[in-house]
Amino acid sequence: MLTDSVGRSDSLTFVQGFRDCVPTLFGYISVGIAFGIVGTASHLSILEITLLSASVYAGAAQFAICALLLAGSPLSAIVFSAFIINLRNFLLSAALAPHFTKESFLHNIGVGILMTDESFGVAATKLKQFGSLSAHWMHGLNLTAYLFWNLSCIVGAVSGQWISDPEAWGLDFALPAMFLGLLFLQLEHVPTAKWKLYATLMLCMIAAMLGLSLLFSTHIAVILATVIVASVGVVLDK
Amino acid sequence: MSMNSTVLTVIALSALVTVIPRILPFILVRNLRLPDAVMKWLSFVPVCILTALVIENMLIQEESSLTIDWPVLLILLPTAIIAYKFRSLSMTVVTGVLLMAIYRNIL
Known part of the structure; x- marks a missing residue:
């Protein structure tokens, strides 16, 4: 990959996927920390917060799960909420899936399993610029996001012992700001x-x-x- | 470090219902060639869904009321200018978070 003779900024390598993820990292970090703090405030242990962010890996749903657990909602209601909140991922995956049909089945599962609004936004922009996508590039993008999301959630969970109100820091606003930024990037290519x-x-x-x-x-x-x-x-x- | 079995069940089931919509299209589409109309439809999804997500964040939905989150709308305006001018995601998000922190602490 490092000996790639093609202009590296124009390639669809794993490393380029990592680079293309960097502009979105502040968003993942802000929201991840905010989530960790909220999780701690909702009486979840650091281990539970880590498991939740590593296995559900979806900002809005994770916040909802915490709120519903705290409210003592029945299990079925919590799981149903998580399902409804994340159902939009079906649309995100459907929009990108046709561009990965030449890749192996496992690569496809790998790309889909870590789909987020942000990685979708970056990939849709890349697709408009480049005309195609690759699984390796997508893995670089997704794994970087996944790593930073989980680390941030853990940092938030630990700092939740001292900070109780992530909203005072404006951290929750990272989400609408990120969506707006991604929207502008999309419109640039219209x-x-x-x-x-x-x-x-x-x-x-x-x-x-x-x-x-x-x-x-x-x-x-x-x-x-x-x-x-x-x-x-x-x-x-x- | 503690693990509550109800919490663990919630996490496991939520993970399952989240992963299905994420991977299902990748499995379904593999052996299909989608008609042009469907591809065109899918091409409108990014702008539509990102617009929807921005608007969703500006709304406060409670039991029986729907209101606009005015602070979020207010701070989104300068954030939009930054997004338009700099075309940089990190710049957009950092400015937005800072402006919101200033708004909540000073105003």
């Missing part, structure tokens, strides 16, 4: 001819999110709004 289409779709998304959130949980609204508005996109795009 061809001029399609600006109007994308502006329309984003306005539809705002309307759909507001409307659907009145009827369903916002996690469901995210999925329904995306499914509906992406379909509108197919109809409007000629």
Whole structure:
């Protein structure tokens, strides 16, 4: 990999995947630390926090699990919530999976198992720039994120003994800021001819999110709004 | 270090229901060639879902009410300018977190 003669910034190697993950690390670290603190405040042990972040590996769901455990919710309700919150991953994986069909089955499972909103955002941007993706690049991206997420959760869990309010540090805001940043990176690659289409779709998304959130949980609204508005996109795009 | 068996069961089952939607598309799509319309549909997913996630973070949903999280909306505006100007994720996130910390501690 290091002897790669192709311009390294343009390659899809494991190392390049690691490099492409770096800009997202502050987000993982902020939210991970915030999660660790919240986990400790929810009376979870450091070991439980570590297991949760290593095996569930999903920010929003982990926060919800803590809150529901603290509230004494039944097991079925907690697991169902985790399922609903993470169901959007199906859409993320579905959008990327067609670009990995030439890779082995195990590589595909490996890519899917560590899918996050952020790694999806980075991969979708890379896809627009580069036209293709590779499993090795994706593993570099995913494993870096996974490592930093878990370390940050543990750091947060330990520091939770001294800090009780991660919101005072603005750490929770890392998530919307990251999504906004990823959205801008996506929009950068929209061809001029399609600006109007994308502006329309984003306005539809705002309307759909507001409307659907009145009827369903916002996690469901995210999925329904995306499914509906992406379909509108197919109809409007000629 | 302690492990509660209920917590352990919650973690194990939550991990299972999380991993299924993550890997299922990779298994399903392997032996299919998706029609162009589906590929086009999938190409709209990134912008749509990222817009949805930004908006989701601006909403506060309680039992029977839906309100806008004004501080988040307020801080997202300068954050958007930074995101647009610098096209840098780390810059966007660091600025956003700092602005929110300042807002919550000073204002």
